[in-house]
Amino acid sequence: MTTEVRVPTLGESVSEATVATWFKKPGDSVEVDEMLCELETDKVTVEVPSPAAGTLDEIVAGEGETVGVDALLANISEGASEGKADKGSKETEEAAPKEVAGSGGDQGDAQGDKVDVMVPTLGESVSEATVSTWFKKVGDSVEADETLCELETDKVSVEVPAPAAGTLAEIIAEEGTTVEANGHLAVIAKGSAGEAGASKPAAGKSDGGDEAAAPKGETQYSTPEAGKGRADVEDAPSAKKAMAEKGVSRDQVRGSGRDGRAMKSDVDAAIAAAKSGAASPAPETKQAPRAPVAAEDEAREERVKMTRLRQTIARRLKDAQNNAAMLTTYNEVDMTETMALRSQYKDLFEKKHGVRLGFMSFFTKACCHALKEVPEVNAEIDGTDIVYKNFVHMGIAAGTPQGLVVPVIRDADSKSFAEIEADIADKGKRARDGKLSMAEMQGGTFTISNGGVYGSLMSSPILNPPQSGILGMHKIQDRPMVINGEIKIRPMMYLALSYDHRIVDGKGAVTFLVRVKEALEDPRRLLMDL
Incomplete structure (x- = not known):
């Protein structure tokens, strides 16, 4: 039986890749999920795992060839074969030291x-x-x-x-x-x-066996101290190719892979750091020397390595500030009518749909309504093109013990209040438990961030690239407001829209916030598409 190896999904807006390296050759035996080759796009490097165990029969796309999504890369013969049998002695030899x-x-x-x-x-x-x-x-x-x-x-x-x-x-x-x-x-x-x-x-x-040469606690998978590496560690093929093409020397690149192995992302970081005049190419390296600390204070400090998720959050947020012409506009909304509607129907809503009625579904619906009128807020820049999205994949920012994540509610513009609330509840719980898949956090076109749950009264949210807009919700607070010439106490919320001024003009940003405000102050407008 023959199994085809095809190009996987390469990511949003990426349609083709170049075959960088084949790790196997025809006749080699392969296991399920064993890496066969590495593809390079203009954004990421993608490793292609084997979909089945067997023997690599044929390589259809050789190194250096450009392939599209779902293109045929190779064929694998499943089950026993001559190629696999020929390697029996080698596999036996590899198994022996593992036994020891x-x-x-x-x-x-x-x-x-x-x-x-x-x-x-x-x-x-x-x-x-x-x-x-x-x-x-x-x-x-x-x-x-x-x-x-x-x-x-x-x-x-x-x-x-x-x-x-x-x-x-x-x-x-x-x-x-x-x-x-x-x-x-x-x-x-x-x-x-x-x-x-x-x-x-x-x-x-x-005990005098085969592992006597290895220091205690150290294996071939150990990570060396910063600035050190093992002589037998091979840099990623994509990193070597990138260094050769960009004219970057190895000593300029700080490897983040196993045992200091340089990855393509490390080369990209070194190039970006060189352009920005940073002192070190590593994205997580401090930009300024640490201030002197007294000995008695240093003894009371605690140094904890940043998690990979936290490093990525830091890098992406800083990239958003560096790359986008980010601006924030503000407004405020009287939540009286929305709160009254929610209070009136929340018990009936939960009884019928099995989920609680919160404020997020109102804001999601209001944003989808406003994005139809101001489509540039739902667009993104791709090179010299503007890509308008005729759908809304709504990102809902959620704080977790590990850091900020943004699960995506797909096609939110075509979902009901109940469907939106069910999606938010499910993804929010799995985000806190660390159970979200990466596919559930990709492809968003607009984001809502609710700092109000932590008591924030006002803030300026940072864009979630490559999106062009993010809405910041805040704490609902009673404030005196002038209503028809009279001072009344109303539950008010400040709204903030951060947007990419390269494609969203001030008029569009203000119009978007006004439409959201109108929809929340009179929710009946959502039903009549006004």
């Missing part, structure tokens, strides 16, 4: 009773992650699908389940280690706990 490392040589004939725990597919354009937490230790018994550890990428947290029941015999990638997609995390012994106990000494210390 995992069991101290006592179980050399029991490879079939061991199961490797591998890094799962991390998602589009994500090639590596950091091991944040191990929930099990060596010697612990585990059940099939029980969570073993948690990985952290620059976008989401990924839980790794046990592929089989047994005992955790060896942890290969410790907490804090950077691992690549399909990398080796641990080994599970399917036998008794006693058998796994024999493997524990070899993993942690040397």
Whole structure:
């Protein structure tokens, strides 16, 4: 049976890529999810995993060729084949040292009773992650699908389940280690706990066996200290190619991959830093020297490494400030009518639809209504083109213990209040639990950020690139207002619209906010499309 390997989805507004590197050649055996090749676009580098186990029969698109989305890259013959049989001796040789490392040589004939725990597919354009937490230790018994550890990428947290029941015999990638997609995390012994106990000494210390050469606590997956790297570490092929094309020397690039391996994103960061006159190419490097700290104060400090998600948030927010002509306009809305309507129907709404009626569905509907009249706020810049979106994928910013994430409510303009509330409740809960997939945080055309839940009275939200607009909601506060010549107490909320002035003019931004204000002060306008 033949399985086709095709170009995956490359990301929003990306239609083609170049085949940068093939990691396999025809005749090589491949496993499911093993990396076959690497594609490069003008935005990201994408690794293509094998969709099936078998033998790589034919490479259709060679290195250097340009391919479109869903184009045929190669063919794989599933099951046993001559190519796979020819490599039997090599696979046996590779298995032997693994037995020694995992069991101290006592179980050399029991490879079939061991199961490797591998890094799962991390998602589009994500090639590596950091091991944040191990929930099990060596010697612990585990059940099939029980969570073993948690990985952290620059976008989401990924839980790794046990592929089989047994005992955790060896942890290969410790907490804090950077691992690549399909990398080796641990080994599970399917036998008794006693058998796994024999493997524990070899993993942690040397008894004169094959691991005597490795320092305690260090494996081939260990991450070196900053500024150091291993001589046998190979930089990513895409990074080498980018350095050659851009004329960047290796000492200008600070590798963020495993053991200091340089990735294409590191080369891009070095180039961007050089253009901006930054002192160091690393995006997370401080831009100014740290102020002197007294010894007694330094002893009371706590230094914690930024998570990958926090680093990405910082980089994207700063990029938004640097790249967009960002401006913010403000207005205020009297929430009396919206609050009254919600209060009148919230019990009936929840009884019928099974979800609570909140304010977010009103704001989402009001924004969708306003975006129809001011489409440039729902557009984005692509080079010298403006891309207008005839749909609304609404991003709803949510604060989580790990940082800010923006799940996307797709086609919000065509959904009912109940559907919007159900989507928001579901994605909000999974965001807090770290269960969101990257696909659920991509493709947004406009964003709403609700700082009011934390008590914010006024703020200027930062754009979520490549979007051109973001609405900031704030705290509802009773204030004296002049209504028909009389002073009355009304529940008021400040609204803020940050927008990209390159494509949104002041008139359009103000009109958008006024339409949102009108819809919330008289919700009946939404029903009549006014």
